[in-house]
Amino acid sequence: MAREVRARKNTRNFGIIAHIDHGKSTLADRILEITGTIPKNELKPQHLDRLEVERERGVTVKMQAVQIDYTASDGELYHLNLIDTPGHVDFSYEVSRSLAACEGVLLLVDAVQGVEAQTIANYMLALSENLVIIPVINKIDLPAADISRVSEEMKEALDIHPGDILLASAKEGRGVCEVLDAVVSRIPPPSIEEGETRSIIFDSHYDTFRGVVAYVRVFSGALRKGDMITLMSSGRRYEISEIGVFKPEMSPRERLDSGDVGYLIAGIKEPGEVRIGDTVTLAEGPASKPLPGYKKLVPMVYAGYFPSEGESFENLRAALMKFGLNDPSLVFEHERSGIFGYGYRCGFLGLFHMEIVQERLEREYEVSIVATAPTVVYRVFLREDEYIEIKNPTEYPENRKLLKVQEPYVRLTVVAPVEFIGAVMELCREKRGEFRNTEYLSEKRVSLEYLLPLSEVIFDFFDRLKSCTRGYGSMNYEFASYLDSDLVKLKILVGGREADSLSLIVHRDEAYRRGRRIVERLRKAIPRHQFEVSVQAAVGSRVIARETIPPMRKNVTAKCYGGDVTRKRKLIEKQKAGKKRLKNVGNVRIPQEAFLAILDTVREKQP
Numbered sequence: 263m264a265r266e267v268r269a270r271k272n273t274r275n276f277g278i279i280a281h282i283d284h285g286k287s288t289l290a291d292r293i294l295e296i297t298g299t300i301p302k303n304e305l306k307p308q309h310l311d312r313l314e315v316e317r318e319r320g321v322t323v324k325m326q327a328v329q330i331d332y333t334a335s336d337g338e339l340y341h342l343n344l345i346d347t348p349g350h351v352d353f354s355y356e357v358s359r360s361l362a363a364c365e366g367v368l369l370l371v372d373a374v375q376g377v378e379a380q381t382i383a384n385y386m387l388a389l390s391e392n393l394v395i396i397p398v399i400n401k402i403d404l405p406a407a408d409i410s411r412v413s414e415e416m417k418e419a420l421d422i423h424p425g426d427i428l429l430a431s432a433k434e435g436r437g438v439c440e441v442l443d444a445v446v447s448r449i450p451p452p453s454i455e456e457g458e459t460r461s462i463i464f465d466s467h468y469d470t471f472r473g474v475v476a477y478v479r480v481f482s483g484a485l486r487k488g489d490m491i492t493l494m495s496s497g498r499r500y501e502i503s504e505i506g507v508f509k510p511e512m513s514p515r516e517r518l519d520s521g522d523v524g525y526l527i528a529g530i531k532e533p534g535e536v537r538i539g540d541t542v543t544l545a546e547g548p549a550s551k552p553l554p555g556y557k558k559l560v561p562m563v564y565a566g567y568f569p570s571e572g573e574s575f576e577n578l579r580a581a582l583m584k585f586g587l588n589d590p591s592l593v594f595e596h597e598r599s600g601i602f603g604y605g606y607r608c609g610f611l612g613l614f615h616m617e618i619v620q621e622r623l624e625r626e627y628e629v630s631i632v633a634t635a636p637t638v639v640y641r642v643f644l645r646e647d648e649y650i651e652i653k654n655p656t657e658y659p660e661n662r663k664l665l666k667v668q669e670p671y672v673r674l675t676v677v678a679p680v681e682f683i684g685a686v687m688e689l690c691r692e693k694r695g696e697f698r699n700t701e702y703l704s705e706k707r708v709s710l711e712y713l714l715p716l717s718e719v720i721f722d723f724f725d726r727l728k729s730c731t732r733g734y735g736s737m738n739y740e741f742a743s744y745l746d747s748d749l750v751k752l753k754i755l756v757g758g759r760e761a762d763s764l765s766l767i768v769h770r771d772e773a774y775r776r777g778r779r780i781v782e783r784l785r786k787a788i789p790r791h792q793f794e795v796s797v798q799a800a801v802g803s804r805v806i807a808r809e810t811i812p813p814m815r816k817n818v819t820a821k822c823y824g825g826d827v828t829r830k831r832k833l834i835e836k837q838k839a840g841k842k843r844l845k846n847v848g849n850v851r852i853p854q855e856a857f858l859a860i861l862d863t864v865r866e867k868q869p
C-alpha cells in the first residue's frame with residue numbers, strides 16, 4: 263500500500279489546451295523528445311497527430327494520451343500522463359472529455375498572435391473543471407514575439423497574473439523543462455479514493471482483431487488483467503484480457519490504479535456495447551452508483567449521409583457504428599431520400615466536424631459517402647405551446663398552417679485587432695447579428711460579442727471573417743437560445759419534381775439569391791437529356807428562379823444507315839418509351855457530381 267501511495271504521489275495527469283496553431287502538438291513533441299519517451303530519430307513533427315487527416319491537414323481533431331517518465335528538478339521520478347487536444351471549436355467535446363481525466367492543464371498562447379477566441383473558450387472550460395492552469399507563452403523564438411503585450415492580454419482577458427506565466431519555444435525546446443517542472447510542482451497528484459472501483463471510459467476505438475479498446479481513467483480502486491468487470495449502463499460483464507498505458511503505443515501492464523490513465527481490452531466485439539462516459543466497475547463488489555459521466559451533447563448541424571454510387575448501405579452502417587466509438591459527438595439515425603435511397607441523418611458539432619467525419623469515414627473505414635446540405639434544427643410551432651423540431655428540410659410541414667418558426671441563435675465571440683472592428687461589425691450585421699458587447703483585451707485587440715443565427719455562422723462566416731480581418735480574426739460560439747424568425751422552405755424542382763434532398767430552409771430575404779445560385783449551378787451540372795429539363799427553385803407554390811436545359815439534338819436514327827426499316831422503327835419506339843418513362847416519373851438523370859456541386863454552393867469550406 264505504501265508503495266502505491268508513493269506511486270500516486272508521483273503521478274500527474276495534465277492536458278495541453280490552446281487556440282488552433284498555437285503549438286500544442288509541437289510542445290508535446292518536445293516533451294516526448296526531452297523525456298526520451300520517443301527516440302529522437304523516430305519522432306515525427308506533431309507526433310501525437312496519428313490520424314491521416316490530422317497529418318495531412320496539420321490539425322489535431324482527436325485527443326491523444328501518452329505516459330511520460332520524467333525526473334524533475336527535485337530528483338524524483340514522475341509518471342506524467344499528457345493528453346494533447348484539438349483547438350477548433352467543433353472539437354471542444356474532445357477537449358472537455360480529456361480535461362475530465364486531468365488535474366491540470368498547460369494553456370499555450372502564441373507570442374505573436376496573442377489571446378484568441380479559442381484561448382478564452384478553452385480557458386473557461388478548464389476553469390469550470392476546477393483544474394490548475396499553467397499559462398505558457400509559446401513561440402518566443404519568433405522575431406515578432408511580443409511577450410509584454412501578450413501577457414497584458416492574458417491578464418485582461420483571463421485574469422492571469424503575469425508572474426505565473428512561463429515562456430517557451432516548443433520549436434527550439436527552450437523552456438520545456440521549466441514547463442514540466444511546473445507540471446510537477448503546480449498540479450496536484452490525483453487524489454487517492456478508497457473503496458469501490460470506478461473508472462470512466464473517456465474515449466475508445468475499434469480494433470479489427472481485438473474489438474473495442476476502451477480508454478479509461480481510474481478514479482478509485484484498481485483494475486487488473488483477468489478481472490471480471492461490469493459496464494454500469496448495460497450491466498454486461500466482461501473479462502479484462504489486456505490492460506495498459508499509452509506510450510503512446512499501447513503498452514500492457516498488470517494493473518491500473520486509482521488516478522491512472524490507460525486502456526483496457528475485454529473481448530467486446532460489438533461497438534454498440536460500449537458507451538463513452540460509462541463507468542467501469544468490478545463484477546465482484548460493484549460500485550453502488552456510476553460516475554457522473556459527461557454532459558449530453560446537442561448536435562448543432564445535421565446532414566444526410568448516403569452511400570454513394572456503388573457503395574452499400576451495410577458498409578455505411580458498419581463504418582458509422584465503429585466510428586462512433588472514436589467520436590461520441592456524432593449522432594445518427596435512419597433516413598430515406600427519394601434521390602439517394604437509404605442512409606443516415608447525422609448530427610455534428612459544426613461544419614468542420616462534419617467535414618472531418620466524412621473524411622475519416624472515407625479514409626479509415628473506406629466507405630464512399632454523399633452528404634446532403636447541412637442544416638440546423640428549426641422549431642416549427644403549430645400551436646402556441648406545441649412545436650416540432652425539423653432537422654431535415656424535407657420534413658418541413660409546408661401544407662399546414664404554421665403559427666411561427668424559430669431558429670437557434672448563438673453567442674458569438676470574435677477576437678480581432680482593433681483596426682478590423684468596422685469590418686467585423688459590418689459582417690455581423692449582414693449575417694443578421696445583434697450586437698451585444700465589446701471588450702478591449704489590450705490597446706490593440708478587441709473582443710466583440712454578438713447574438714447571431716447559427717445557420718449564418720455555419721454557412722460561410724468563418725471564411726468571411728478570415729478574409730475581412732486578413733487572417734487575424736478568430737471566433738468561438740455557443741448556443742444561446744431559440745428565437746422567432748421569418749423562414750421559408752426553398753424547394754428545388756427538376757423536371758417539375760421536387761428533388762427532396764436538395765431542399766433548404768432559409769431566411770425569406772435570402773430565398774431568391776440562394777435559389778438563383780442553386781438553379782444556375784444545376785443547369786450547368788445536369789447533362790442534356792432527350793427532352794427539355796426545367797430546373798426551378800420555389801417557395802411554396804411560387805417559383806422564384808427557373809432555368810431550362812434544352813434537349814439534346816441527337817438524331818438516333820442516324821446510326822442506322824438507312825436500310826433496315828424494322829430496326830429503325832424499333833429504335834424510335836424504344837426512344838419514345840424511354841422518353842415517356844423518363845418524363846413520366848420525372849426521372850431526369852442527375853449525375854452525382856451535380857449534387858456535389860450544389861452542396862458546395864451551400865456549404866462553404868471551413869479551414
Ligand code: GDP
Nearest residue numbers: 282283284285286287288400401404431432433
Ligand atoms: P496546435 O494546433 O496547437 O497543435 O499547433 P502545432 O503544434 O500543430 O503548431 C502549429 C504551427 O506552429 C506549426 O507550424 C509549428 O511548427 C509552429 N510552432 C509551434 N511551436 C512553435 C515555436 O515555439 N516557435 C515557432 N517558430 N513555431 C512554432
Ligand code: MG
Nearest residue numbers: 286287321322
Ligand atoms: Mg495540434
